[in-house]
Amino acid sequence: MRFLLPRVLSTGRQALLQQPAFHASLAQRCSFLPAIQIAPASFKTHAGYKPNPSEKPVNPNVRNKIHEKKRPIKRPFVPPPTKTEEELIAALPYIIRRTPYAQLPIYRKFMSGGNRCIILIKKVDGDRSKLVEDLTTALGLERKDIRLNPTTQQVEIKGNHFEKALDWMLQTGF
Structure with a gap:
């Protein structure tokens, strides 16, 4: 269970930083909380998600290969x-x-x-x-x-x- 602790703390911190739908009423009700700088972060950016497929590393050996379906079948x-x-x-x-x-x-x-x-x-x-x-x-x-x-x-x-x-x-x- 000890290995789950950093993940729980991370997701809890992330949940606090996300802007909830009822943000104004929550801030008014919880006046004892210090002013939190709310960042427009989401789980995808927090977990290291890369939405751009061009940033994905490319295998250099794949470039020079011809796909199986495009290879000509040569029989004598x-x-x-x-x-x-x-x-x-x-x-x-x-x-x-x-x-x-x-x-x-x-x-x-x-x-x-x-x-x-x-x-x-x-x-x-x-x-x-x-x-x-x-x-x-x-x-x-x-x-x-x-x-x-x-x-x-x-x-x-x-x-x-x-x-x-x-x-x-x-x-x-x-």
């Missing part, structure tokens, strides 16, 4: 698949289906403030572990750098191997 042109689905199903135990806009479902995800990059391959049907083995041999990576997410069933490649994985998918016929 992806040629149409060279093989049909029937040919791919007959040749491989898995298939990677394209998005509704005929793009390959391969995405680059930056983490840890842009220091770490992960490549995601989505929309995989069939034997996903065979796809992980084929990617390991085709991209020349170690097995520990490619993992199959057990929850989402997406293939995650550690490192920025976006171009290599995209070229391999196009050469395979997806």
Whole structure:
């Protein structure tokens, strides 16, 4: 309770300094009070409230950033698949289906403030572990750098191997 004492005294002093609506009649009734210089103060100025938003400090890192909605989405042109689905199903135990806009479902995800990059391959049907083995041999990576997410069933490649994985998918016929 001791920590509330300065706040109570401050608000009580503030209440005495504020000009009440019935000021004249109160001054006449309380003639024993010394003449108080009434200041036009309010709680907002007393508590340190800054009504002007231009006085608010600005983060210097925010100035140079482009808002997410204003960033251009640049995807390279992806040629149409060279093989049909029937040919791919007959040749491989898995298939990677394209998005509704005929793009390959391969995405680059930056983490840890842009220091770490992960490549995601989505929309995989069939034997996903065979796809992980084929990617390991085709991209020349170690097995520990490619993992199959057990929850989402997406293939995650550690490192920025976006171009290599995209070229391999196009050469395979997806």
